[in-house]
Structure formats: C-alpha cells, structure tokens
Amino acid sequence: MLDTIILLITTILKIVAIVIPLLISVAYLTLAERKVIGSMQVRVGPNRVGWKGMGQPFADLFKLLTKEIIVPTNASRFLFLTAPILSLAPAFAAWAVVPFADGVVLADINAGLLYVLAMTSIGVYGVIIAGWASNSKYAFLGSMRSAAQIVAYEIAMGFSLIGVLMVAGSLNLGDIVRAQEGGFFSWFLIPLFPLAIVYFISGVAETNRAPFDVAEGESEIVAGYQVDYSGMAFAVFFLAEYANMIMISVLAVVMFLGGWLSPIPFIPDGIHWFFAKTALMLFFFLWFRATFPRYRYDQIMRLGWKVFIPVTIVWIAVVGVAIYFGIGPWFDIRTGVTG
C-alpha cells in the first residue's frame, strides 16, 4: 500500500516536472515567434515588458486571465466550455512517452509511437466540438475545414511513421532513438529523408499552423473555431496549439534526428542535444509562417491525398526492399523477432 502511494506521488511529481517546463516553453515560444517573425520582417517585435520584452508572455497571460469568458446565448454551454479542455488534454497526455534523454521518460511503454499517434488524433475533437458548440457559421466552417484536414494528413503522418518503425524495429520511442546511435550519418533523417519531410509538413498541417492555417483563416472566416472564445478559454486553445507544435518538433527529433544523441560520435550525448534539436525544429515552424502564403483549401487536400500518401507508400516499399537486402549502415537490422 505504501509502495503504491510512493509510486503515485513520484509519478505526480514527474508529471509536474514535465508540465511546468512545457508551459514555460509554450509561453516563451509565443515570444520567440513574435521576435523571429519580427526580425524576418525587419521589425523589433515586443520589447516593452521586462528586459528585451521577456515579460511579454506573462503580460499576455494576465490579460487573458482577467478577461471575461463570454458564452454565446445559443451555444451548447457544456460542450462549449469542454472543447478547450478536449484539445488541451491530449496535447499534454502525449508527453508521457517522450524520452528526453537515455532513460529519462515518464512511461517507458513498448507501444509508445502508437500511443502518441492515438493521442494526437484525439486532439481534433476540441476543434470540431468548439466549432459546433459555438453555434456560429464561421466557427462551424473553421472546424469543418480543420477536421477534414487533420484526418487527411493523419494518414500521411501514420505512413511516414511506419517507415521509422520498420527501420528501428520497435515502437518504443527510446529504442527508436537508440537505433540511431553513431553520429549524424546514422540518424534516420538520411535513409528516410522523404518520410521525414512528409512527416514534418504533415505535422505543420496537423497543428493548423501557417501555411495550413485555413481552420483559422482570419481573412476568410475571421478566426474559425476560435471566433467565439475569449479570455482563458481562448488561451487554453492557444496553449494546446503551441504544445502540439512542440510535440511535433519533439517527435521529429526523436524519430529522425536521433533524440538526445550528439551528431558527432565522440562528443557526449545528453539532454541538451534534445532541446537544441527541438528548438531548431520549432524555428522551422516560425520560419514557415513568415515565409509561405496560406494554401488554398483544395490544394491542401490535393497535397495530402495525392502527393504525400503516394510518396510515403513508395518509400515504405523502398525501405522494405532495403531491409530485405540488408543495405547498411541503416537497413542491416535484425530485430529480435523469431517467428
């Protein structure tokens, strides 16, 4: 009994140790986004609150906290208020299986990759329910767009992950990283380059970020499913979106960029590599937003179904052939499976 309680307390402490830094990362990611895009557009970005604008995220947070949450009269009240939580909870739950460094993971389960996929696929409910519960045409259109887009890109994403698990021979995220040991040239980025590209672009589409942000599309449908949300309810959506962005970056790092492993074999591995790589991937997110104009909706669908899915299927076949013939240094794996 005492063991159970101790286990429970340590688990809760571990969860707190993941969630608090995650929240701080989200806060500073919003600042980084504004600063990066600002400098790309030759502006300064926020620089008033605190040293060089470092207090800006907290100023925003307190503003949103003190604002009133307005529930539209004809909204479905319960679902309207549940929707932000439905999008936040899966975004945070997926972090349970992320290996930050060798052995530093909350839940070292052997179906980790599947779990992450399942959790990210639940996140779409927040968007759909928000759009429906608001009882507004703009919100509804936004959620329709988003749902179709997420379902379409999830397939390409799942297929690109199949390539990863074929090469790694495991669904455990820690084992996937360990399979990439041996410097930059052992990372899965190189043998699975098309899948890595498809995965990351699908990830951008999945998180409804620019240039795939038609679900918000402020010039067409105001702000999509978020249009009726204010105050903290809006902030929770915001939080979920940025937590998902970090999650996609982390997964890209774990699966294609060797997680906590260092790019040069004789430099020691460590958690700092993990964070550095994640920061690089997050920079791509911001860079995309500053660079590309928004996709048109039918082009998004075409890209997802007619370009990405065939590319991934072809590359899975290529990987299969390469594994069959044991082409080194990536494909000469022998998993411990005995039939």
Next chain:
Amino acid sequence: MSFELFLFYFFAAITVGAAACVISVRNPVHAAMFLVLTFFSTACIWMLLEAEFLAITLVLVYVGAVMVLFLFVVMMLDVNVEPLREGFVKYLPWGAAVGVLMFIEMAFLITQRYFQSENFPAPAASGPEYSNTEALGVLLYDQFLFQFEVAAVILLVAIVAAIALTMRRRPETKYQKPHQQIDVSKSDRLRVVQMPSEKR
C-alpha cells in the same frame, strides 16, 4: 477487491453508462460524443486485458478517425427529432422481438458448455518485456499471412467500390491541373512589346 478489479468496474460502469446515453440523449452530436466516450473506456478495459495494441488501435481508428467522420456528418444534419418519434409505437414490437432474439442468442452462447468462462481461464500475466504488437505482427505476417492478405484485398476492393459508386464527374466543374500549370512558360502568358514612347 484488487486495484485492477476496481479499475475494471470503474471503466465498465462508464462504458455501460455512456452506451445507454448514446441511445437516450436527444441531440445527435451529444450521442456521437457519448459513443466516443464508450469507445475510449472500452479501450481502457482492453488495456486491463494487456491487449495494449488493440486498445490503442481502437482509440486511433475509431476515436481518431471513424468517429471524427461520423461527427462530421452528424453535425451538418439539422435533424428534426419529432418525425423520427412518430413511428415509435408502431415499430416497438419489431424492435423488442429483435432485442429478445439477440438476448436469447447471447444467453445460449454464454451458458453453453463450451463457452463457459471456466473453460477459458485468464492467461498468466506476461512480463513487461512482452510486446503485444510484436506478437500480433508475427502471427499476422507469418502464420496467418494468407488470410491477412485476403482481408487486405477485400478491403481494397471495398475502397475502390465505394469510390466508384459515389464519384460523379461533373463536366461543368473546373479542375485544377497542376502539371499543366507547371509546364507553362513565360512565352505562353506574356508578350513583351517594344515600342518607342509617344509624344503627347
């Protein structure tokens, strides 16, 4: 009562309650959300059975994809509930008959000699090293490869049939042809005219 048993009853209660709500709530979107909850808590029960691959797949496929599409359709319908209720009394005997029949069938199955739960003792819990996914993969791609491939072909045929049945080519719709768009050169679209500037 062990902790697992407590968890089982907890999830089972949620499953049954949510399933009852699916058919009793009036709003179709609420019903769909209760169905999502039913699937999710069923996945939790499967997790207790150490069937983690099936449990996660249930969440991934049914909760993450099937129900999203379901909700997609249900949300767009503006169902008027009243006409649906008109035939309730008329169809009640038929519904009751089907229900009773199903109940009898299930009762037969469960109380039969060969299907009693004593004949199926719980398998010993396997250690943390045992990978459900791997075991399932070995079975599917090794022992039952032929059946698995047949199932895959049937599914493919179903996909092709579904698309063939529902696709309508409307001649008036303008489709984008990206390969033609890419092939366009400057000379197709633009003519540069050289001319001296004219006096007013």
